[in-house]
Amino acid sequence: MTRTSQPSPATSPAARTVVVTGGASGIGTGIAEAFSEAGERVVVADVSAAGAKSAAAGMGAEHGEVDIGDAASVDAFVADLENRFGAVDVLVNNAGLAGGGGPLVELDVDVFDTCVRVNFRGTFLMTRAMGAHMARHGTRGAIVNISSIGSRQPTPGLGHYEATKAAVDALTRSAAIELAAHGIRVNAVAPGPVYTPMTAGFASNDEARTAWEARIPLGSIAQIADVVPAVAFLASDDARHITGVSLPVDGGQLLT
Numbered sequence: 001m002t003r004t005s006q007p008s009p010a011t012s013p014a015a016r017t018v019v020v021t022g023g024a025s026g027i028g029t030g031i032a033e034a035f036s037e038a039g040e041r042v043v044v045a046d047v048s049a050a051g052a053k054s055a056a057a058g059m060g061a062e063h064g065e066v067d068i069g070d071a072a073s074v075d076a077f078v079a080d081l082e083n084r085f086g087a088v089d090v091l092v093n094n095a096g097l098a099g100g101g102g103p104l105v106e107l108d109v110d111v112f113d114t115c116v117r118v119n120f121r122g123t124f125l126m127t128r129a130m131g132a133h134m135a136r137h138g139t140r141g142a143i144v145n146i147s148s149i150g151s152r153q154p155t156p157g158l159g160h161y162e163a164t165k166a167a168v169d170a171l172t173r174s175a176a177i178e179l180a181a182h183g184i185r186v187n188a189v190a191p192g193p194v195y196t197p198m199t200a201g202f203a204s205n206d207e208a209r210t211a212w213e214a215r216i217p218l219g220s221i222a223q224i225a226d227v228v229p230a231v232a233f234l235a236s237d238d239a240r241h242i243t244g245v246s247l248p249v250d251g252g253q254l255l256t
């Protein structure tokens with residue numbers, strides 16, 4: 001459930017309310033920080049209540065606990081947001097995981113189910129609840145989903161994860177066309193590999209890191225700061241005529 005910390009002194013009177021799922025770690029924290037620094041009211045939302053609280057405290061943001069894969073948790077979270085802040089303007093569906101890896105013919109079914117539950121079902125549940133909320137409030141808002149270029153380019157051992165991100169891209173297009181009449185835009189950012197806690201395992205393995213860098217024309221694995229501006233842009237009025245796209249931020253990896 002959302003609890004309120006002191007609003008950031010930098011929050012402007014015209015601030016939008018921005019919800020970032022998975023905001024307790026990695027790319028989500030980077031996105032939340034950028035919106036917070038821009039003077040927006042940010043809600044750091046995560047399945048880890050302690051993680052959300054601690055990340056939010058560092059940026060003067062609000063925080064909340066939600067398990068995006070659980071419909072009751074999502075509905076309670078959105079109702080609580082509405083009570084506290086009224087209309088939400090921007091949703092960043094960032095929470096996600098791989099949950100493990102391996103060839104499809106050997107993959108543990110529990111790993112598959114966990115990944116589908118969070119990445120696919122979770123993005124659906126948050127879009128369902130927040131899309132309805134934005135439409136009800138007349139918020140001509142924006143939803144930005146965090147996909148992956150894996151949705152379009154396979155890497156052996158990540159098939160389960162990549163399939164969920166292909167589902168996220170499909171949800172992005174469907175939600176974009178269904179919510180357009182309400183002035184709500186829905187887009188995705190599709191990163192290649194990014195240095196975060198999720199990739200710490202392979203990033204600390206010289207051989208694995210070098211092999212991945214060799215697939216990237218611009219030559220380096222992304223930092224979180226390389227991904228954040230694309231999210232900020234798609235959530236901004238500068239992107240007012242853009243909806244239904246999944247924008248790669250991958251150093252050119254999809255060209256190879």
Ligand SMILES: NC(=O)c1ccc[n+]([C@@H]2O[C@H](COP(=O)([O-])OP(=O)(O)OC[C@H]3O[C@@H](n4cnc5c(N)ncnc54)[C@H](O)[C@@H]3O)[C@@H](O)[C@H]2O)c1
Pocket residue numbers: 021022023024025026027028045046047048051066067068069094095096097098118122146147148149190191192193194195196197198199
């Ligand atoms: N790191 C990469 O290389 C990379 C590349 C492409 C896409 N992505 C995507 O970016 C997003 C963020 O990844 P990251 O690398 O920052 O990961 P991360 O592991 O650092 O952070 C993920 C966050 O999501 C939260 N989370 C997990 N399950 C949740 C649930 N059920 N409900 C609410 N929150 C939940 C976790 O607690 C964590 O705080 C994910 O969707 C991931 O698939 C990451």
